[in-house]
Structures are given as C-alpha cells and as structure tokens.
Amino acid sequence: MNVEQAMDTLKKEGYKTTGKREQLVKIFANEKRYLTAKEALIKLQQTYPRVSFDTVYRNVSLFVDMNILEETELDGERWYRYRCATSKHHHHVICVECGKTKQIEACPMDMLSPQTNGEFQIIDHKFEIYGLCYVCQP
Structure with missing residues (x-):
C-alpha cells in the first residue's frame, strides 16, 4: 500500500x-x-x-x-x-532500542499447528522477536 x-x-x-x-x-x-x-x-x-x-x-x-x-x-x-507491502506470510525481528525491523520468513506455527491435534481451530497469530540491532548493541 x-x-x-x-x-x-x-x-x-x-x-x-x-x-x-x-x-x-x-x-x-x-x-x-x-x-x-x-x-x-x-x-x-x-x-x-x-x-x-x-x-x-x-x-x-x-x-x-x-x-x-x-x-x-x-x-x-x-x-x-x-503495513508491510508484501501479502506473503511473515514475522518480524524488532530492535527494542530504535524500532528497526527485519522480516523473517520462518513461522513457528509450522511446528506448533500439529501439536493442537485438531482440538483448536487457529484463526490468527502474531509472532515477534525482540532484540538489539547491530547499531544499538553495546
């Protein structure tokens, strides 16, 4: 957009x-x-x-x-x-100091979905990793 x-x-x-x-x-x-x-x-x-x-x-x-x-x-x-321009499913790594983000293609739901054994219908999820980018690292 x-x-x-x-x-x-x-x-x-x-x-x-x-x-x-x-x-x-x-x-x-x-x-x-x-x-x-x-x-x-x-x-x-x-x-x-x-x-x-x-x-x-x-x-x-x-x-x-x-x-x-x-x-x-x-x-x-x-x-x-x-909002990200891509409609492809992805998640983010976010710097807690400056807010810089990087997209990551891996999705933990690929591993977790089979563990629900059909007991839950997952309708949405959000996965973010927080850390320090190379500029903000001490």
Missing part, C-alpha cells in the same frame, strides 16, 4: 482526507521502523506545530483499524509502523 492507496482507503470508509492525516501517513511510509505516537507527534509538529497528541493517537488508532499501520507493544507502550 502506498500513501495514495492509504488515503483512498480512508475516503472509501467515509473519513476525511485531511492534510494532517496525509502527512501522518507519509511519516510512517517513510520510516522503516516502528515509531511511538509521541515520535510521530514530534515529526508531525514540524509541519503542524499546534497538533495535539490526542489527534495523533486517534488517527494512528484509526490507521491500525484500517490496516494502514501495524501495531506492537514494547515495554508497555504501543509502537506503530507502516
């Missing part, structure tokens, strides 16, 4: 396509890492100095609901990144 497609998604769902929303989508589209809502706020305030944290947080939550952004939790705080 590119910025134009993200804005079209919002429009099709009946949401206004404001300049602030478009700039916020661009901020995430230009990053290759997870950002907190506060980091997104600081970047958005470069263009819109009076924008509030509540506005950013509400829009980021909307973008997650619209499948424009992905969400994870690190140390009790929510972090967001632009």
